[in-house]
Amino acid sequence: MRVVLLAAMLASHAESSAVSPVQKVLQMMTEMKGKGEKMVEEEQKTFRTYSEWVDDQTTQLGFDIKTANSNIEELLAFIAKADSDVNTLSAAVDGLGSEINNLQNEKREATELRSSEHAEYSKVSTDYGESVDALERAIQTMESRNYDVAQAEALLQTMAAGNTGMRRVLAEFMQVSSSTKEEHLRGGPAVAAYEFQSGGIVQLLEKFLDKFKGELADVEEAESNQAHNYKQEMLHLTDTVDYSTKELEEKSTLKAKRASESAAAKGNLADTKAALAEDQKTLADMKTTFASKSDQFKENQSVRADELTAIGKAIDIISDQSVAGSYGEHVGFVQAKSFLQVRSASSRVAAKTRAASLLLKRAQALSSTELASLAADFEANPFDKVVQMIKDLVAKLKEEAAAEAEHKAWCDEQLHDNKIKREKKTSKVNQLTAGVEGLTEDIATMAQKIATLSSEQAALGKAMSEATTQRQQEKATNTDTMNDASAGEDATKQALVVLKEFYSSQSFLQQVPEMAAYKGMQSAKGGVVGMLEVISSDFARLFADTKASETAAAQEFNTFIADSKASVKAKHDLQFKTELAKDTAKFDKAGVVKDLKSTQKELDKALGYQEHLKPVCLEVHVSYEERVQRRKEEIAALKEAYSILDAK
Numbered sequence: 001m002r003v004v005l006l007a008a009m010l011a012s013h014a015e016s017s018a019v020s021p022v023q024k025v026l027q028m029m030t031e032m033k034g035k036g037e038k039m040v041e042e043e044q045k046t047f048r049t050y051s052e053w054v055d056d057q058t059t060q061l062g063f064d065i066k067t068a069n070s071n072i073e074e075l076l077a078f079i080a081k082a083d084s085d086v087n088t089l090s091a092a093v094d095g096l097g098s099e100i101n102n103l104q105n106e107k108r109e110a111t112e113l114r115s116s117e118h119a120e121y122s123k124v125s126t127d128y129g130e131s132v133d134a135l136e137r138a139i140q141t142m143e144s145r146n147y148d149v150a151q152a153e154a155l156l157q158t159m160a161a162g163n164t165g166m167r168r169v170l171a172e173f174m175q176v177s178s179s180t181k182e183e184h185l186r187g188g189p190a191v192a193a194y195e196f197q198s199g200g201i202v203q204l205l206e207k208f209l210d211k212f213k214g215e216l217a218d219v220e221e222a223e224s225n226q227a228h229n230y231k232q233e234m235l236h237l238t239d240t241v242d243y244s245t246k247e248l249e250e251k252s253t254l255k256a257k258r259a260s261e262s263a264a265a266k267g268n269l270a271d272t273k274a275a276l277a278e279d280q281k282t283l284a285d286m287k288t289t290f291a292s293k294s295d296q297f298k299e300n301q302s303v304r305a306d307e308l309t310a311i312g313k314a315i316d317i318i319s320d321q322s323v324a325g326s327y328g329e330h331v332g333f334v335q336a337k338s339f340l341q342v343r344s345a346s347s348r349v350a351a352k353t354r355a356a357s358l359l360l361k362r363a364q365a366l367s368s369t370e371l372a373s374l375a376a377d378f379e380a381n382p383f384d385k386v387v388q389m390i391k392d393l394v395a396k397l398k399e400e401a402a403a404e405a406e407h408k409a410w411c412d413e414q415l416h417d418n419k420i421k422r423e424k425k426t427s428k429v430n431q432l433t434a435g436v437e438g439l440t441e442d443i444a445t446m447a448q449k450i451a452t453l454s455s456e457q458a459a460l461g462k463a464m465s466e467a468t469t470q471r472q473q474e475k476a477t478n479t480d481t482m483n484d485a486s487a488g489e490d491a492t493k494q495a496l497v498v499l500k501e502f503y504s505s506q507s508f509l510q511q512v513p514e515m516a517a518y519k520g521m522q523s524a525k526g527g528v529v530g531m532l533e534v535i536s537s538d539f540a541r542l543f544a545d546t547k548a549s550e551t552a553a554a555q556e557f558n559t560f561i562a563d564s565k566a567s568v569k570a571k572h573d574l575q576f577k578t579e580l581a582k583d584t585a586k587f588d589k590a591g592v593v594k595d596l597k598s599t600q601k602e603l604d605k606a607l608g609y610q611e612h613l614k615p616v617c618l619e620v621h622v623s624y625e626e627r628v629q630r631r632k633e634e635i636a637a638l639k640e641a642y643s644i645l646d647a648k
């Protein structure tokens with residue numbers, strides 16, 4: 001093989017006006033130097049591009065890290081404030097719970113005290129009422145007859161036996177009688193004003209009546225004052241309990257909201273810290289890699305510079321006349337063509353012709369401009385250069401194949417990653433958009449619900465106010481009616497007592513013969529008494545009917561007020577919860593909108609990168625597979641042409 005190559009080189013040198021080996025070496029070293037300088041420039045260009053990319057990434061990561069640190073500070077401040085609010089609200093909730101329990105205990109104690117006071121009042125007022133009633137009947141009886149002290153005392157004892165209220169009257173009477181007797185025994189003047197006859201006794205009993213009525217009025221006034229005080233106290237305690245309960249609910253709800261916000265912020269803090277750590281690691285790794293590559297670049301540049309210097313010095317040395325001239329003087333070229341040289345040159349020309357013909361045919365079949373151009377250059381170039389041209393073109397095609405394969409792999413990876421990112425971000429944008437729309441609809445629905453609840457509460461408040469006014473008027477009317485009926489019944493009963501006692505005594509007197517002729521008023525007795533009894537029963541029925549009506553109306557009013565208050569409270573609680581839910585929805589919506597904007601921005605970047613990839617990876621006239629196949633066939637043709645030339 002070396003003999004063939006040597007012969008080819010000699011023939012080539014002979015055909016090209018005897019190019020010496022020294023000149024060939026100089027040509028090769030010059031080409032090496034040019035190639036080395038070009039490689040230095042390409043490496044510098046590549047490193048500049050890489051440096052710019054590192055600068056851009058460093059700036060972006062620095063900005064992201066700064067933003068993350070700022071967000072972490074804000075989240076830490078927010079979490080601290082939220083946790084502080086939760087602790088403050090917890091203390092407030094506990095305090096309100098204790099306060100409500102104390103107020104409930106005060107209400108219970110006040111109710112127990114009021115029950116005890118009312119029971120005592122009922123007992124005392126009943127006693128005084130019975131005493132007043134007994135005195136009134138005793139006075140009526142005393143006025144109808146003249147009683148002395150003994151008769152009055154006997155009458156009072158008889159009445160006290162069947163009426164507990166009369167016992168108090170009897171005790172007062174006995175005390176006054178005893179005091180009078182003691183004064184008489186001590187030589188005091190006789191009580192002429194009383195004379196212990198009917199008139200004096202009636203006056204004494206009337207004084208007792210005034211005294212007991214006064215004491216009864218005092219007891220009733222004390223009861224009224226106590227009842228009023230109890231009502232005011234219960235109203236105050238109830239209002240305080242309701243206010244504290246409402247405040248407790250509001251603070252409990254707010255506490256839960258702040259705790260939820262703190263938990264969400266802590267989750268965001270953890271995510272932000274993780275992203276920050278990842279960015280910091282990426283930045284550190286990139287700086288380390290860049291430093292390593294920078295050192296390697298500097299070393300490569302130094303080696304390449306030394307290599308170019310060495311090649312330059314070698315060119316200078318070989319170009320010197322002492323080397324080139326000496327070689328030409330002492331070695332030279334053989335001018336005569338031997339039989340071997342002639343035969344070798346002829347066969348090489350034939351091989352070049354066959355190889356050129358082969359490449360032209362393959363160029364036409366493959367529509368390859370490179371094969372056609374190479375075949376056209378065969379005639380104008382020496383054999384060795386043709387061989388080298390084939391080698392260079394094969395190497396070039398292989399480099400292009402490798403570069404295109406690498407580019408294809410890069411495009412496939414980038415297109416795949418970009419597609420996944422676009423699909424993922426598009427799905428998330430659609431999801432977040434639906435979330436924003438859903439939250440917007442929920443907020444509008446809750447706003448309408450809040451307005452409805454507010455108007456319903458106002459309507460209930462108005463209805464309760466009107467019902468209260470109507471109930472007060474109705475109660476006043478019923479009270480007046482019952483007072484009138486009670487007074488009428490009492491007056492009628494008193495009249496009946498007087499008439500019945502009078503007619504009873506007249507009936508006894510009419511049994512005397514000389515009195516039998518008097519009958520005029522006797523016939524009217526039944527009519528008057530019967531009429532008064534009917535009137536008394538009418539007053540009693542009116543009182544009972546009015547009282548029943550008042551009780552039913554009061555019960556119906558109380559039920560309506562209780563139901564209305566419960567409804568108002570329920571609506572107020574629901575409104576408060578709805579307002580809280582609305583505020584939460586607004587907060588969530590703001591977060592979703594923020595995420596949507598961020599995701600949309602990332603999607604836009606992915607779409608922009610897709611547009612960048614289209615002309616680089618997608619807009620091709622021939623498919624990658626076709627290009628690979630054609631390049632394989634071109635290389636096969638070149639190898640076949642090389643084998644033709646190599647055989648010579």
